[in-house]
Amino acid sequence: MRPTKEQSLEVYRRMRRIRTFEERVGELFVRQQTAGSMLHLSIAEEAAAVGVTYPMREGDSFTTHHRGHGIFLARGADPKRMMAEIAGKADGYCRGKGGSMHIADRTLGHLGANAIVGGGIPAVVGAGLSYKVLAKPNVSIAFFGDGAMQQGVLYESMNLAALWRLPVVFVCVNNQWGMGTRIDRAAANTQFHERARTFGLEGHVVDGADVFAVIDIAERLVQGARDGRAAYLSVECYRYYGHARMDKSPYRTPEEEAEGRKQDPIQRAITRLREKDGATTGEFEAIDAAIAQEMDEAVEFAINAAPPPVTDLFRDVYDDHEPAPEPLRKRLERILTTNLTATN
Amino acid sequence: MRPTKEQSLEVYRRMRRIRTFEERVGELFVRQQTAGSMLHLSIAEEAAAVGVTYPMREGDSFTTHHRGHGIFLARGADPKRMMAEIAGKADGYCRGKGGSMHIADRTLGHLGANAIVGGGIPAVVGAGLSYKVLAKPNVSIAFFGDGAMQQGVLYESMNLAALWRLPVVFVCVNNQWGMGTRIDRAAANTQFHERARTFGLEGHVVDGADVFAVIDIAERLVQGARDGRAAYLSVECYRYYGHARMDKSPYRTPEEEAEGRKQDPIQRAITRLREKDGATTGEFEAIDAAIAQEMDEAVEFAINAAPPPVTDLFRDVYDDHEPAPEPLRKRLERILTTNLTATN
Amino acid sequence: MIETTYREALGLALRHAMMEDPTVVIIGEEVGAYGGAYGVTKGLLQEFGKERVIDSPISEAGFVGAAVGAAMSGLRPVAELMYVDFSGIAMDQIANQAAKIRYMFGGQMGVPMVLRTQGGTGRSAAAQHSQSLEGWFLQVPGLRVALPGTVSDAYHLLRASLRQADPVVFIEHKALYVQKGKLDPTQADANWGRAVVRRPGGHVTVVTYSRMLTYALAAAENVAGHGVEAEVIDLRTLNPLDWETVSGSVTKTGRAIVVTEACLTGGPAAEISARIQEECFDFLEEPIVRIAGEDVPIPVAPALEARSVPTVALITEIIRKLVR
Amino acid sequence: MIETTYREALGLALRHAMMEDPTVVIIGEEVGAYGGAYGVTKGLLQEFGKERVIDSPISEAGFVGAAVGAAMSGLRPVAELMYVDFSGIAMDQIANQAAKIRYMFGGQMGVPMVLRTQGGTGRSAAAQHSQSLEGWFLQVPGLRVALPGTVSDAYHLLRASLRQADPVVFIEHKALYVQKGKLDPTQADANWGRAVVRRPGGHVTVVTYSRMLTYALAAAENVAGHGVEAEVIDLRTLNPLDWETVSGSVTKTGRAIVVTEACLTGGPAAEISARIQEECFDFLEEPIVRIAGEDVPIPVAPALEARSVPTVALITEIIRKLVR
């Protein structure tokens, strides 16, 4: 891709939106306004999100792992509804049922974030199959972490996608760590794209600090997938902070962290925009300010939103046309009334 | 390996024992003396069994897939007790509880045949781990079919064995078919040893019609495993007959079968023995006759053996020192006696 | 009305569904050229082609998960798990994905798929190929569970399952495939979630499903000669569970026997018994009795295998003891 | 006697077992440097080294299966499954391998392993990290199932589990880790398979385990003020199930309530209820009542999550209604 300045600024803008969103999620947590503490921030993974989703079109679909905020934002999520979901509110994407780890949106092709490492991967094989059977020009993309590279279901899914020639791309957001385990303590060979090749996929690796490199390879692989060549991509980045909000990463050295944190895709994009496109501080500030306001509003929206009504507990277990499960209290009252009355 | 004539004849003998055993299992089935029809014969897979087990020593262990008779025979099984197990008799290796798909023998290191495709694979990782922790000089070998190459647990196991540097070898008895599915309809890339390499293992492939070639590579890989280098080996062969006893393989062409059946490791060994070692028809006949008698005796043993006593149903669910499950009839009698008596 | 087998009735239901609805696809191991391990899908590949009858490699987690994704994306997949015992491999996709997607995502999307599988004893298939695991699915909210016990239901209950908006685990019984019976495909399909009284009687209610229906009916026939009239109820689906039919019967008879092939402890008979007790406590004249599989793995030896699950003789005996 | 937490008591049990028995090894995700997702194994890596405290990649089927193989080969592994919800991935290794190996192979070898895991609600961890799945294991013959509900049992029941010859699924509760209580490590370990009467009472029997024990005791305290004496039984193990203690109590009180966090339908409360009914039918003055988790996946919103499982208020109310 040889982007225009406008395109490059747009890419920057998308990444900055993610960064700011995640920072706000952190604050929301500090203000004790989130549903639980299982919040996994995708800071420094913005290039994977923005780059890979760049060539996606309407009708395309994807699933993500637990660290999926950024990916969905890049694909057009409304930060208000995301933040509300993270806060467990009724106006959230999933009516406050799912939370941070289970955001989904059918209309934008988000088939769901998953809290089971690897759990959401085979779904994209099925989505790809549906495109093939129904002759739709779409692709489906699975996003997951390096931890999922050790889950068997990934290899089953890769094989199925290659064998059935499906429009599917597997994207490993390789941030080098899975909780307290560095990839070299999780895998004997960490050149994951080589594994993918032996399963019959196009397999590549790209520097996740360089969003334009990610866009380039993603455009190629997504197009190939549309033509029936399933593909795999490792996006190499670094998990800036702890695994979840409570984790301070005591298991890694400050030196390693300092080194890893040099890989900032946003700083890299800024430098490039300044050097190649002559972008000015003012231009960045304008973008940042607009985003800051958008995200502040999202936070306020989430805080002020109503929690789901208690009756929602029984809703959506089954299709709307089906009877909902009988609430326990009602059931117990019925049983006790019938039987206790009869005995007395 | 540059085997002496005696060694070569011994290798031949081991393979012939398997072949004759399996032929007798087929007859046992025809005589309606087996427990069920789930009998998977390893005819033409004798080189995998004999070759890979060749360098195994006392204390080494292994697991097999459902097509495991030959492997265990090669490792020293008593055909009488095997046949009795296949007939579901009390004198069988598993007291008639397991049958053809679940033969095991702790004393010979057989940690069990498994009817779940891939199900027995991770156990060898654990066995290998125990050797490492307990500082034993042993290896553990997983035998499985090409079908298991599509099961995720295999890749998890390979990664664990490589990562933990365990004395483990993974052996795919690649007979080209899994039920009615040829490997090229099961996998986009059928060079399975390449996959193993990307998981950090030594990965090799060998002609399963040439037992001496199998012995050569097995000796190397098993020794490597003893030194902590986990390995993988594909032994290429051909499934001569149907998947199980009822299956006539209508899904493959006679031409393909004719071609595949040229890969007979026993014929190949005979030719070599004749040509290189001057073995005579008489020598083969003597071996064959002794084996035929041994196997005939095994069949008679199995037919005449007693079925397990009904009380065995409740035995060995838990350790002997624990109470066995209460039989249903006893339980029902107790309940009805207590309660019905009380009401009257 | 035709005379056919359970196996063929299932195949016919699939065939008719595929003719009517182009989004129905079949995914599973050996469903195509092989025709299914138990022959249910025979001929479908030839008729509908390999885009709709999709042979899978041996990757239970992968292809069941793919069916989940397909169901979210406009197809109506029928995934075939060759043996219900293999659900141990695919359980995450069944219980954590298929079952929870609608709820977890706030009702945005459902997973309209049928997971066809089969279980039970009867073929000396040993511990890993003979289980009755419906109880695993029964305790997962979001999953429907159907178990046809007759040839007619093999057709009509599968048809009804194919119209559900939520995932249905459809469990056939390996010993029933050869069972013969009458089928009228022009009839209305199974009234989803309704049990059926297969034999009326006033002395005792026998609640059962799948192959044990056949056993219970035989036992009922046995005791009829002794003047005992057993009412035999075929639940057909464990989720939904039809309590009206069951409690209607038990309040009438005052006695209930639950018969399942699944193991006693923690199995579906426990739920049925517990619920009858809660709903009909004041009407019970005798304890509710569970006749279920022994709490053991299934052994391969045919004589042991046969005794690991309820027998007609035992059911007969217990009915007679309960109704004196 | 020391004052400690459930989490620390568990860690201490592991530590002592590892000191006493060199074949005890720990295998699981983040059990080493991280100290366990809930901190139970903290310090063990430092003390026993990485040959015995083995961090696994995220491969539940693989490492649980490896533990099975290790248990067959002279080690006594404690595998840690970070959340019981992940058992969906490892279920084949648990239910088809670990549970059946002794039986299927005719008693030649057992699988003396402990699968430590944790479940339950209380941390807004949503549908895939909050389940109570003990009922899955309960219906698999060959598996022991233990669920400690007190600090003392966190230690003594784990110690007892580590002496079993058969695989034990040991399910902790995520909301109990911070619970404080007394522990005397010099005491004898839990009497394996025996329930404990945690509070004696003559009016109603409340049967429960794990976190719901705390709830039941609080409810018993509430009703005591109104002159109702509830006898609270902590089962501690679901397999073995101690029927003597339960039926002894119910024959005395004539009333039984079963409280579990696991979903109502098909869950362990069904088994306990069905069995009480069978064993104590003639003594029951009121129906046995199950108070259990709602039949829904667990939602993330804290207020909904809290209502998806029994509350102290509901238990209190039901005890009072049952004993009038």
Ligand SMILES: Cc1ncc(C[n+]2csc(CCOP(=O)(O)OP(=O)(O)O)c2C)c(N)n1
């Ligand atoms: C099946 C499963 N196993 C374990 C976990 C616990 N867990 C949650 S996230 C995580 C680490 C995942 O690492 P990675 O895939 O690299 O993603 P990252 O957090 O680095 O984005 C683990 C072990 C889980 N959620 N699911």
Ligand SMILES: Cc1ncc(C[n+]2csc(CCOP(=O)(O)OP(=O)(O)O)c2C)c(N)n1
């Ligand atoms: C998990 C699992 N899935 C499916 C099956 C059914 N099945 C039994 S053997 C078999 C084919 C196995 O092929 P392969 O591994 O190549 O072994 P082979 O029979 O060729 O020796 C299948 C699909 C099974 N037993 N277990």
Ligand SMILES: [Mg+2]
């Ligand atoms: Mg990571």
Ligand SMILES: [Mg+2]
């Ligand atoms: Mg094969």
